[in-house]
Amino acid sequence: MSGARPVDRVEGTAIPLRGDDIDTDRIIPARFLKAITFGGLGEHVFADDRRTMPGHPFADPRYSGASILLVNENFGSGSSREHAPQALARWGIGACVGQSFSEIFLANATTIGLPCLTAAPSDVESLLKTVEDEPTTPIVVSVRDLSLAARGLAVRLRLPPAVRDAFLTGQWDATGLLLRRFEDVRRVASRLPYVAGF
Amino acid sequence: MGQTLLRKVWDLHTVRTLPTGQTQLFIGLHMIHEVTSPQAFDMLRRRGVGVAFPDRTYATVDHIVPTLDQGRPFADDLAERMMAALERNCDEFGIRLAGLDSDRQGIVHVIGPELGLTQPGMTMACGDSHTSTHGAFGAVAFGIGTSQVRDVLASQCLATAPLKVRRISVSGKLGPGVYAKDVILEIIARLGVRGGIGYAYEYGGEAVERMTMEERMTICNMSVEGGARIGYVNPDETTFEYLRGRAFAPEGDAFERAAAWWRSMASDRDAAYDDLVEIDGSEVEPRVTWGINPGQSVGVSEPVPDPAASRTPADAEAIGEALDFMGFAAGAPLRGTRVDVAFLGSCTNGRLSDLREAARVLRGSRVAPHVRALAVPGSTRVRRAAEAEGLDETFRSAGFEWRGAGCSMCLAMNPDRLNGREVCASSSNRNFKGRQGSPTGRTLLMSPAMVAAAAVAGEVADVRTML
Numbered sequence: 216m217s218g219a220r221p222v223d224r225v226e227g228t229a230i231p232l233r234g235d236d237i238d239t240d241r242i243i244p245a246r247f248l249k250a251i252t253f254g255g256l257g258e259h260v261f262a263d264d265r266r267t268m269p270g271h272p273f274a275d276p277r278y279s280g281a282s283i284l285l286v287n288e289n290f291g292s293g294s295s296r297e298h299a300p301q302a303l304a305r306w307g308i309g310a311c312v313g314q315s316f317s318e319i320f321l322a323n324a325t326t327i328g329l330p331c332l333t334a335a336p337s338d339v340e341s342l343l344k345t346v347e348d349e350p351t352t353p354i355v356v357s358v359r360d361l362s363l364a365a366r367g368l369a370v371r372l373r374l375p376p377a378v379r380d381a382f383l384t385g386q387w388d389a390t391g392l393l394l395r396r397f398e399d400v401r402r403v404a405s406r407l408p409y410v411a412g413f
Numbered sequence: 414m415g416q417t418l419l420r421k422v423w424d425l426h427t428v429r430t431l432p433t434g435q436t437q438l439f440i441g442l443h444m445i446h447e448v449t450s451p452q453a454f455d456m457l458r459r460r461g462v463g464v465a466f467p468d469r470t471y472a473t474v475d476h477i478v479p480t481l482d483q484g485r486p487f488a489d490d491l492a493e494r495m496m497a498a499l500e501r502n503c504d505e506f507g508i509r510l511a512g513l514d515s516d517r518q519g520i521v522h523v524i525g526p527e528l529g530l531t532q533p534g535m536t537m538a539c540g541d542s543h544t545s546t547h548g549a550f551g552a553v554a555f556g557i558g559t560s561q562v563r564d565v566l567a568s569q570c571l572a573t574a575p576l577k578v579r580r581i582s583v584s585g586k587l588g589p590g591v592y593a594k595d596v597i598l599e600i601i602a603r604l605g606v607r608g609g610i611g612y613a614y615e616y617g618g619e620a621v622e623r624m625t626m627e628e629r630m631t632i633c634n635m636s637v638e639g640g641a642r643i644g645y646v647n648p649d650e651t652t653f654e655y656l657r658g659r660a661f662a663p664e665g666d667a668f669e670r671a672a673a674w675w676r677s678m679a680s681d682r683d684a685a686y687d688d689l690v691e692i693d694g695s696e697v698e699p700r701v702t703w704g705i706n707p708g709q710s711v712g713v714s715e716p717v718p719d720p721a722a723s724r725t726p727a728d729a730e731a732i733g734e735a736l737d738f739m740g741f742a743a744g745a746p747l748r749g750t751r752v753d754v755a756f757l758g759s760c761t762n763g764r765l766s767d768l769r770e771a772a773r774v775l776r777g778s779r780v781a782p783h784v785r786a787l788a789v790p791g792s793t794r795v796r797r798a799a800e801a802e803g804l805d806e807t808f809r810s811a812g813f814e815w816r817g818a819g820c821s822m823c824l825a826m827n828p829d830r831l832n833g834r835e836v837c838a839s840s841s842n843r844n845f846k847g848r849q850g851s852p853t854g855r856t857l858l859m860s861p862a863m864v865a866a867a868a869v870a871g872e873v874a875d876v877r878t879m880l
Contacts, residue, residue: 245825287727296449323558380432386433389560413663
């Protein structure tokens with residue numbers, strides 16, 4: 216049940232996606248949610264933005280194969296669709312680094328083993344510039360050390376300690392944890408007046 | 414020091430603190446629908462795990478439902494497969510399903526309250542961000558993703574981090590033609606679309622206390638558009654009277670005992686808050702969004718902003734991008750903007766009182782010839798209640814199409830959608846790029862009465878001049 220894959224570090228090139236409040240409808244438009252599996256979502260990531268916004272990074276061959284997504288503020292706002300982080304992960308993203316993430320997106324990403332780490336705005340800006348200038352820049356995101364290394368650049372990353380531990384131990388998948396002491400769940404249920412009966 | 418409702422509900426539902434530092438929270442009611450649940454059931458099957466509390470789970474179908482021809486199989490094969498998967502999963506795991514053949518069917522956030530499933534002091538979860546709606550009853554209701562749907566199905570629990578509480582107090586009395594929708598758009602415009610990250614929003618004050626349950630639902634529904642995953646109103650007599658007699662509400666003496674407990678769960682008078690915000694309700698105007706997120710709105714008499722006047726380069730860029738997409742000039746008036754489509758409906762504003770307010774504006778008028786207008790009730794019961802009082806006739810004779818219940822053009826997962834760069838006056842909750850089904854389609858969020866006014870005028874109009 217538990218014992219998912221530990222996430223210790225993510226290496227590769229990065230894709231710089233500028234802009235605040237990039238919502239989940241843009242990450243994966245609703246028409247691609249008409250499916251009963253998550254399969255195939257990767258190819259539709261940012262489907263409309265890629266077509267309507269010239270030079271969109273996800274349409275730019277220089278960034279194909281990137282595994283680290285760089286973003287600004289409140290990335291993933293809007294709908295609770297897990298299809299958004301699923302689509303990014305299936306496109307090849309293994310970690311997101313940005314100024315801030317929307318709450319439900321962050322919970323969904325964490326639950327599927329996609330770490331979203333935050334960094335100071337000035338550091339995010341330097342990273343975006345570095346990658347825009349040289350898309351092949353090799354980058355290492357260390358979940359263990361909460362650091363990012365890109366050529367000469369060393370950036371401090373933030374992740375709540377418990378979330379970091381969950382990634383390192385492979386306990387980011389909560390189902391096993393939640394089922395571990397099920398008698399406690401029954402005990403709490405039985406003390407709720409609306410469950411026990413008024 | 415007293416406690417907030419959030420804290421009381423949280424403590425009562427806490428199973429334990431997980432090694433991850435999160436709280437394991439028992440979920441009193443789990444609502445599911447066809448879009449975010451099929452993968453969760455597959456994960457359960459792969460792990461050989463069942464549904465822990467099928468009797469605390471309730472399913473319906475809303476997102477993909479066609480609102481014109483609801484005969485099975487659906488014309489859209491993908492929609493049909495999603496519907497069939499939900500039926501199969503509910504059957505296999507013993508979960509109640511309000512399907513299209515049931516008069517209980519409708520948008521999850523409309524039917525939960527309508528059936529009395531949603532109750533004060535509960536924890537709730539649903540694979541949809543607008544689950545915040547149920548907070549109108551003093552429930553703590555989480556919008557979750559599919560893997561968390563799996564977790565709740567498997568364990569009836571959610572692993573989640575505690576939240577701070579911001580009390581938003583709306584004083585005074587709303588003016589004529591000003592609605593709950595305008596209040597929440599004003600709140601989001603002031604606090605921003607990320608202002609609520611890490612917070613639950615508690616709404617109170619004279620204006621909120623005076624609101625009906627349906628108005629409170631509109632406010633709580635859009636909490637998530639302000640970045641707050643949870644919004645709630647403390648339960649009071651209005652809440653209890655709404656619940657009395659509902660299908661799943663307690664009956665007789667049990668109802669009185671329930672009401673006493675519900676009352677005890679409200680925030681204490683001396684509760685401490687992490688933040689306090691005050692808004693003068695009497696100053697709120699009918700509002701309209703001009704941009705590509707729900708924080709980008711102005712009063713109908715105000716011009717759209719000018720990026721040159723913004724405080725930071727990032728703000729200027731965001732405003733510029735939105736104006737470019739919308740095709741609006743900086744500083745131009747919003748009133749008079751031509752609209753192509755009028756959409757009445759959604760979990761924000763698809764309830765009976767919303768349809769009544771729109772109908773009040775439409776009575777004796779006709780939709781402008783160039784406007785395509787749709788009225789989509791939020792549930793089958795709302796549709797029937799509206800028909801019983803003749804609202805369907807008002808809509809039809811004004812030139813609106815009268816449809817079956819579902820999410821419809823709020824997110825365009827069914828055949829109802831914008832074409833090309835159409836501009837839609839919409840009573841829904843999101844004006845994101847592409848939200849209404851066309852990548853270049855444009856959405857103007859407003860109250861149902863303002864949608865009706867725009868439909869008749871053929872352009873953005875001030876409903877206060879038409880009442």
